Amino acid sequence: MLRRFRVEGHSMEPCFRWGDRVLVERWSFTKRWPREGEVVAVRHPFRRERVLIKRVACVWEDGQCFVIGENPSDSHDSRHFGAVQREDVIGRVWFRY
Known part of the structure; x- marks a missing residue:
């Protein structure tokens, strides 16, 4: 239940940079809500x-x-x-590479 995504944009710099790839795990939130401070992948509402x-x-x-970006x-x-x-x-961003 891992998905791969590529970071596009500067909204999460300096933590995540344009071109970084991340693995997002989906099983954590099957049993609990996301927690404050966690980095997550979300669908844009519109x-x-x-x-x-x-x-x-x-x-x-x-x-x-x-949810907010690191670079307001x-x-x-x-x-x-x-x-x-x-x-x-x-899901929750689990790993960056």
Whole structure:
């Protein structure tokens, strides 16, 4: 249950740079909600074909996540589109290469 993604953009710098590849594991969130501080892959709420890599800033009781980029001046995140629904969280970034 691992998926590979490539980082595009500067929103997560300096933690993740354009061109980095990440492995996203999906099994953690089958038994629990994402936690604040975890880096996750999420579907963009309005452009469903896009996957975003962001850090969880806040989790509500119903599982909605407020996600933000590490580089606020160059990040399109929950400050622009609101909280991400639980079903749009693909998984936790597990490994970068």
